[in-house]
Amino acid sequence: QQPVQSPQAVILREGEDAVINCSSSKALYSVHWYRQKHGEAPVFLMILLKGGEQKGHEKISASFNEKKQQSSLYLTASQLSYSGTYFCGTEISNQGGKLIFGQGTELSVKP
Amino acid sequence: DAGVIQSPRHEVTEMGQEVTLRCKPISGHNSLFWYRQTMMRGLELLIYFNNNVPIDDSGMPEDRFSAKMPNASFSTLKIQPSEPRDSAVYFCASSLRITGGNEQFFGPGTRLTVL
Secondary structure (H helix, E strand, C coil), X not given: CCCEEECCEEEEECCCCEEEEEEXXXXXXXXXXXXXXXXXXXXXXXXXXCCCCEEECCCCEEEEECCCCEEEEXXXXXXXXXXXXXXXXXXXXXXXXXXXXXXXXXXXXXX | CCCCEEECCXXXXXXXXXXXXXXXXXXXXXXXXXXXXECCCEEEEEEEEECCEEEECCCCCCCCEEEEEEEXXXXXXXXXXXXXXXXXXXXXXXXXXXXXXXXXXXCCCEEEEEC
16 A cells, blocks of 8 residues: 655756656555655655645646556756655545655755 | 644653653644654554544554544653554644645654663
8 A cells, every 4th residue: 555656766966857756556636745854854845636736836846647646756956955855645535634655765966 | 833843852761661742733733643754664654633533543553552632732642561663753743634635744753762
């Protein structure tokens, strides 16, 4: 039931782009993306809802393929501040906000 | 708003002792979630409440764990007796649930070490 994220880790140079994927074996109601820096709490980035609605930061883009139950997070022109672990959380139905998180993708941006 | 408040921030205890973690959600939020994070198991949902009522506790590992939400501004997670394998960071999160797909705001977490 846990979504699978790929890649597990990625190293970038400042200015480079990256894509993080999240795949579920179950039909999804929504996909949430969070970033967590070392020693800190996860911070909300974006929600993608079934039907195409999105909520989140303007500088973050993501997609949600409902047929494949996959979501991708696009990080463009990466900055040092983008470093951290990215988690996707999947909501199977409109059942109270229950999220199942993937194992995380560790992103390191080097100068 | 001060955000989600958790206490204590760090807790070191000995095996067999009772541990109580506390959470104050963001004022006005109607959903509260308890998570546990470890290197091995990642970020796991333990239990969540809507309007102070426990909705799903299927993630609670065993009977040693219990959670309560006596009112809209306070929740506790209790472990009795504690074991070394309970060592983890415990996060509380809250959200304002109107329809589906609502962002969760996480507290700073409680780092629990059971010796």
